[in-house]
Amino acid sequence: MRGDTATMQLTLPKPGPVLRVVLIGLFAIWLLFAVALNWGGASSDSFSWFTGNTVAIAHGEVWRLLTAALLHMPQGTISHILSALFGLYFLGASLEESFGSRRFARFLLATAILSYGTQFLVTLVLGPSPRLAPGDYFGAIPVVEAIAIAWACSFRGRTVRLFFVLPVSSSMLILFVVGTSVMYLIAGAVPPSGHVAAFAGMGWGYLLGGSSPSPLRKFYLRYRLARLEAEAKTDGQERKRKAKKSGLRVIEGGKDQKDGKDDKHLLH
Numbered sequence: 543m544r545g546d547t548a549t550m551q552l553t554l555p556k557p558g559p560v561l562r563v564v565l566i567g568l569f570a571i572w573l574l575f576a577v578a579l580n581w582g583g584a585s586s587d588s589f590s591w592f593t594g595n596t597v598a599i600a601h602g603e604v605w606r607l608l609t610a611a612l613l614h615m616p617q618g619t620i621s622h623i624l625s626a627l628f629g630l631y632f633l634g635a636s637l638e639e640s641f642g643s644r645r646f647a648r649f650l651l652a653t654a655i656l657s658y659g660t661q662f663l664v665t666l667v668l669g670p671s672p673r674l675a676p677g678d679y680f681g682a683i684p685v686v687e688a689i690a691i692a693w694a695c696s697f698r699g700r701t702v703r704l705f706f707v708l709p710v711s712s713s714m715l716i717l718f719v720v721g722t723s724v725m726y727l728i729a730g731a732v733p734p735s736g737h738v739a740a741f742a743g744m745g746w747g748y749l750l751g752g753s754s755p756s757p758l759r760k761f762y763l764r765y766r767l768a769r770l771e772a773e774a775k776t777d778g779q780e781r782k783r784k785a786k787k788s789g790l791r792v793i794e795g796g797k798d799q800k801d802g803k804d805d806k807h808l809l810h
Contacts, residue, residue, distance in 0.1 A: 555635035560647045564634075565627055568612060568682060572623045575616040589616060593678040594658045594739075596665045607662065611654035613680040615734060622681060622734060629686035633693045633702070637751075640696055645754070649692065650685060653746045657684035660742035675736030683735045684743030690719045691744050692751025720744060 557565065578584035594610035595603070614623040638646040658679070665675055693702075694712040701709045710718060723740050726733060733740065749758040 555632065557631060557635045558638035558643055558646070560643045560650070561630065561634045561638050564650065565630060568614070568626060568630075569623065571612050572614045572616060575613070579616050589613065590678050593680040594662065594736075595678050596662055596670070596675075599662050600666060607655050607658045608651075610658050610680045610735075611682050611685055614682070626682040626686055630682065630689065633686075633689050637689055637693050637696065641754075649688075649750055652750055653688035653743055654682070654685050656746045657688065657739045657743040660746075661736050661738040664738045672732065673730065674732075674738050676732055676734065679734065679736040679739060681733070681735040683733060684739040686743075687719050687723070687740055688743040688747030688751070690715055691747035695748060695752040 575584075575589050579586065579589060592606065592609040592613055594606050599606050614626060634646075637649075641649060661675055661679065665671060668674070670677065694715045698712050701711050702715060703709050723737070723744070726740075727737050750756050755763065
């Protein structure tokens with residue numbers, strides 16, 4: 543980073559190894575289903591078998607929590623896959639450089655599964671709710687929104703040029719991402735990924751993003767420290783109780799005061 547007012551250059555960012563694999567993989571999966579469904583006569587069931595579906599997941603098809611994030615609309619529009627690829631590319635490149643490839647890979651995997659896992663739990667408890675999530679939900683948009691929040695938390699004070707033109711600060715990026723999702727919710731327009739997964743992605747992006755350690759990691763470390771301190775205090779009290787019960791007494795320096803007086807008499 544170059545100070546608080548640094549601005550991202552207009553030159554195209556260079557993706558790291560993890561981001562390259564993700565971008566190529568998402569496009570290849572979209573292309574495979576687009577060709578198969580539109581030109582190869584494949585059944586739509588071959589696509590829906592990998593989407594998120596609350597009933598199916600509840601019956602043990604847990605792989606959908608991950609595969610849902612890999613799918614994008616193969617018919618009718620290309621904006622779904624393009625928005626995912628552009629979002630991952632322009633914000634993910636600098637985030638991978640900051641996190642390191644290993645942490646970035648864990649971040650992508652965790653936010654994908656946790657975002658759709660949250661949506662699964664909400665729709666399981668509340669029942670089917672077309673206003674919150676479609677019956678089959680999919681897309682990497684929750685991960686993109688997680689990356690946007692994590693980027694804003696990691697690069698406070700920096701500016702990104704939205705759509706190559708509009709300069710947006712890190713705080714404004716958060717307002718833009720949250721505000722856009724709220725507007726979709728108010729308008730009753732349900733995205734393919736569902737509303738719950740989108741907002742969950744933002745939340746998990748904040749908890750798992752930011753500087754190392756992440757807010758969630760900090761909370762865990764503080765919890766562990768408090769537990770260790772409590773256990774140490776309990777052990778100390780237990781040792782004192784056992785020593786008192788046994789009738790034994792600790793003698794400072796290995797000598798009793800009386801013994802010290804006797805030694806002084808011997809010296810004289």
